[in-house]
Amino acid sequence: MRERLVKGFHDGLVCGEGLIAQGRGEAFDYLLGERTTRPAGKAAKAAAAAIILAKKPVISVNGNLAALCPAEVAGLAEEAGMLVEVNLFYRTEKRARAIGKALEKAGAKNVLGVKDAEKNIPGLGSERGRTSKQGIHSADLVLVSMEDGDRTEALKRMGKKVIAIDLNPLARTSKKADITVVDNVTRAFPRIAGEVRKMKGKPALARRVLAGHDNKGLLRESLRLIKKRLETLSK
Amino acid sequence: MRERLVKGFHDGLVCGEGLIAQGRGEAFDYLLGERTTRPAGKAAKAAAAAIILAKKPVISVNGNLAALCPAEVAGLAEEAGMLVEVNLFYRTEKRARAIGKALEKAGAKNVLGVKDAEKNIPGLGSERGRTSKQGIHSADLVLVSMEDGDRTEALKRMGKKVIAIDLNPLARTSKKADITVVDNVTRAFPRIAGEVRKMKGKPALARRVLAGHDNKGLLRESLRLIKKRLETLSK
Numbered sequence: 001m002r003e004r005l006v007k008g009f010h011d012g013l014v015c016g017e018g019l020i021a022q023g024r025g026e027a028f029d030y031l032l033g034e035r036t037t038r039p040a041g042k043a044a045k046a047a048a049a050a051i052i053l054a055k056k057p058v059i060s061v062n063g064n065l066a067a068l069c070p071a072e073v074a075g076l077a078e079e080a081g082m083l084v085e086v087n088l089f090y091r092t093e094k095r096a097r098a099i100g101k102a103l104e105k106a107g108a109k110n111v112l113g114v115k116d117a118e119k120n121i122p123g124l125g126s127e128r129g130r131t132s133k134q135g136i137h138s139a140d141l142v143l144v145s146m147e148d149g150d151r152t153e154a155l156k157r158m159g160k161k162v163i164a165i166d167l168n169p170l171a172r173t174s175k176k177a178d179i180t181v182v183d184n185v186t187r188a189f190p191r192i193a194g195e196v197r198k199m200k201g202k203p204a205l206a207r208r209v210l211a212g213h214d215n216k217g218l219l220r221e222s223l224r225l226i227k228k229r230l231e232t233l234s235k
Numbered sequence: 236m237r238e239r240l241v242k243g244f245h246d247g248l249v250c251g252e253g254l255i256a257q258g259r260g261e262a263f264d265y266l267l268g269e270r271t272t273r274p275a276g277k278a279a280k281a282a283a284a285a286i287i288l289a290k291k292p293v294i295s296v297n298g299n300l301a302a303l304c305p306a307e308v309a310g311l312a313e314e315a316g317m318l319v320e321v322n323l324f325y326r327t328e329k330r331a332r333a334i335g336k337a338l339e340k341a342g343a344k345n346v347l348g349v350k351d352a353e354k355n356i357p358g359l360g361s362e363r364g365r366t367s368k369q370g371i372h373s374a375d376l377v378l379v380s381m382e383d384g385d386r387t388e389a390l391k392r393m394g395k396k397v398i399a400i401d402l403n404p405l406a407r408t409s410k411k412a413d414i415t416v417v418d419n420v421t422r423a424f425p426r427i428a429g430e431v432r433k434m435k436g437k438p439a440l441a442r443r444v445l446a447g448h449d450n451k452g453l454l455r456e457s458l459r460l461i462k463k464r465l466e467t468l469s470k
Contacts, residue, residue, distance in 0.1 A: 006251035016241035023258020170468050223469045233405050234458045
């Protein structure tokens with residue numbers, strides 16, 4: 001994964017801050033045991049349910065995600081009928097184009113947010129809030145990964161349902177999202193796609209799964225797992 | 236700190252892997268409360284004692300350290316009469332030169348390891364083990380920070396005393412070092428320099444401090460602090 005990120009950096013997909021963010025994620029992944037935990041699996045199932053029930057679900061893609069698992073992003077979009085939009089915290093047009101190309105190369109269709117990122121999310125700076133009218137701006141559900149806390153809060157204020165994939169269960173994004181999958185994106189995307197495959201065409205089941213989802217409870221469980229692992233590792 | 240690292244990256248001091256490593260450190264710093272903890276303060280004092288009692292103590296400098304706090308490195312070298320050597324895991328001559336220059340600009344004198352990194356540490360690859368005959372290769376004590384586990388073990392096999400500054404108390408380097416300061420380098424260097432200032436000319440005191448040092452105990456204490464903070468943060 002480190003090599004893919006560093007390659008992504010040299011290819012112009014990932015910025016320096018993105019590499020540092022990857023390191024922070026790595027530390028939490030290590031503390032979680034570098035596996036999909038029980039609460040992460042449950043959250044992935046709830047995420048699939050929410051995606052199935054959404055009218056217009058969009059995957060928000062940043063440089064790290066495009067460098068790490070573009071095919072898995074395209075795979076979920078295909079499986080679930082989701083739109084894919086490039087959405088960057090440190091936006092440059094060059095980087096947006098490079099990410100769009102990487103996604104298309106990996107099989108994503110009609111990638112938004114490259115040339116059409118013209119609408120602003122209220123409450124964010126002009127560059128940090130740029131989104132596509134056809135995509136995130138009019139979506140009812142946005143799937144973000146490794147997302148900044150301010151941006152997650154701004155999406156919530158717009159009334160959107162937010163699914164976050166984030167390895168740090170204490171991050172603001174993790175706390176503010178409706179559904180938080182505390183897992184590595186490389187594992188979470190195929191997992192959510194698999195759950196969508198099983199749940200497609202079963203809206204009643206999806207509604208039951210969603211009604212039973214307890215995000216705070218799952219975040220607490222992730223923290224307990226980290227504490228347990230610290231105890232094991234320290235022996 | 237992030238900005239200094241990213242600047243160091245653009246100036247050719249820091250490599251992509253160094254940025255990722257910084258992120259890992261950040262996560263642990265966050266879990267430790269971004270402060271010098273009690274065990275870190277005790278370890279810094281023991282580090283000062285070991286440095287005072289050493290015949291030839293050397294500070295090993297990598298790109299991250301040179302980008303984050305070159306003046307603090309030069310300050311400790313001056314205060315404690317330590318040598319400074321550029322020593323890189325991902326070595327290129329260009330990067331070694333850039334780091335040497337940054338250290339000299341910050342006040343470090345006679346920086347080793349740029350043109351004279353000709354001796355190999357046994358058991359490491361030729362590039363990863365290159366050291367100066369006048370410096371690390373003949374040192375009795377090496378102060379490393381954010382160091383790779385293999386390299387720390389190789390230094391130990393050569394019979395050297397190793398002081399490690401590392402924010403991850405579970406890292407192999409942290410476990411293998413004689414004295415582990417679980418703290419951010421930007422706080423640890425001035426702290427150790429201050430302890431050296433107070434302890435200089437008092438070898439009997441330094442011996443007592445060193446005799447009372449319990450590295451495993453302090454590492455366990457750092458882990459306990461992380462667990463406590465996870466509990467506080469999860470409320």
